[in-house]
Amino acid sequence: MTAPDAVPHVRRSLPTREAHDLLALVRELIRREIRPRAAEEEAAAVFPRDLFRQLSAAGLLSLPYPGEYGGGDQPYEVYLQVLEELAAARLTVGLGVSVHTLACHALAGFGTKEQRGEHLPDMLGGGLLGAYCLSEPGSGSDAASLRTRAVRDGDDWVLTGTKAWITHGGVADFYTVMARTGEEGPRGITAFLVPADAPGLSAAAPERKMGMGGSPTAQVRLDGVRVPDARRLGEEGRGFGIALAALDGGRLGIAACAIGVAQAALHEALAFTAAREQFGRPVAEFQGPRFMLADMATQIEAGRALYLAAARLRDAGEPFSGEAAMAKLFCTDTAMRVTIDAVQLLGGYGYTADFPAERYLREAKMLQIVEGTNQIQRMVVARHLVGA
Structure with a gap:
């Protein structure tokens, strides 16, 4: 027995007619594309990369971001209710949208106007998928003790270290990476936008998890990855x-x-x-x-x-x-x-x-x-x- 298509007893508080129409679009996409595949693909640990391309094309990977960069201009109140609907159908998809939104935040909130104009449209609506790299094998809850290091080399930074528990590790198109550029503790950390095809970046085999088989979680290794200073997000040392x-x-x-x-x-x-x-x-x-x-x-x-x-x-x-x-x-x-x-x-x-x-x-x-x-x-x- 599986649950019927429509989840009952959810009365949505949506501020605009546009938001109601958006939720109707989401529910139709869930009915047609997400729910029918969820159980089988989760059991087989299949990551639905094609679904994320569909979500991107439908504007669902960009909801809380500015329209001038291809975002949906939706309030968080609406965006979160969309996430809830997606997660009810398949958590791999709902969580994936949340992680992608998280990965875009540093650029959208702290990048320069030039950086946002160059990268954000593709990240929000160009079919790309992001990952967020803060945790490490030795620093989870104590995130400020991270050891991944970025060393300045002319106009570039060279990143070396290992990130752990990375959702979309190995399948993402870009990684928002926190690395140490200065003193120990939170004041010595800087944020970088790293493309997945950067030489020296690789992912380990996905973790064997209790659940969420369809959502890959893996270590991401940075072995002398060279990143231009133009991909540094925010001020040096302000990444934490x-x-x-x-x-x-x-x-x-x-x-x-x-x-x-x-x-x-x-x-x-x-x-x-x-x-x-x-x-x-x-x-x-x-x-x-x-x-x-x-x-x-x-x-x-x-x-x-x-x-x-x-x-x-x-x-x-x-x-x-x-x-x-x-x-x-x-x-x-x-x-x-x-x-x-x-x-x-x-x-x-x-x-x-x-x-x-x-x-x-x-x-x-x-x-x-x-x-x-x-x-x-x-x-x-x-x-x-x-x-x-």
């Missing part, structure tokens, strides 16, 4: 601030994806318990399952409200870092709880690969880890509450 600014938005992307996965799991549980009969009546008529379903739906609605509230702060130009951490924390924990309950409601069937509930559970676990573990999110929230 650029990275953190990108992560604030990226955490909202993960929050939206988490609610998408949770919504898909709830939908599966609703469909199953309505159809499955025990003791002469549908499982959904018994109080125990009904209360579980009610709790699942309530948690999802609360998570959606939280990420949208943070998005509206961002759209208004207000500080939103603490709220982004709260949203990432709450929404991904919600996805974990909801997917566990979905498997329980399906009983033995929920533990089999014939139903998508077990895949949702494996995917939800990953969302509690990426873009900063939920333990790190608690540290961020506490710092905003009580200071360092």
Whole structure:
């Protein structure tokens, strides 16, 4: 049994008619191109590169960026709801769009006008796919301790090191790379835009993961990669601030994806318990399952409200870092709880690969880890509450 095409019980708060039309386009693309392939390709660990080209052609890889560079000029409030829909259909796609958006952030937010004009149109609508390179084998949560180094050589920089846990590693067309150009700690890091075909850049074999088989995660190796200074993003030594600014938005992307996965799991549980009969009546008529379903739906609605509230702060130009951490924390924990309950409601069937509930559970676990573990999110929230 798989969930029907239309996910029920999602009332969207969209600010414009254009946004409503955009969501209708997304749902049609999901119905026609994404959902029919999701289960089979995830089981076979197939990365849907062609889908990302379609998304690019449809303007869905550029939604929160300026129209003058080929972007969609959409507020984050709308962009995140699109992500949620994509993630509910297939997390590999929703997460991939979020990571691509993250990879474009340094150039869009901190690049010069000349850099944006030269590179951003192709990155946003030219069929390219990006990756974001901050973490390393020895620096994950402690991102400021990264060891990848960039050394100035005339008009170029030479990058050497290894990045780890890189979504789209080996399949991306460009990498936004954080490298050390100066002193130890956060003040010695600089951001670079590195093309995937740069000599000396390579990717290891994809990690063998618990879930998300269709989304490649790999180490990216930089062996004397030469990058022109014209591809340095922002001021030298200011890259860590650029990275953190990108992560604030990226955490909202993960929050939206988490609610998408949770919504898909709830939908599966609703469909199953309505159809499955025990003791002469549908499982959904018994109080125990009904209360579980009610709790699942309530948690999802609360998570959606939280990420949208943070998005509206961002759209208004207000500080939103603490709220982004709260949203990432709450929404991904919600996805974990909801997917566990979905498997329980399906009983033995929920533990089999014939139903998508077990895949949702494996995917939800990953969302509690990426873009900063939920333990790190608690540290961020506490710092905003009580200071360092």
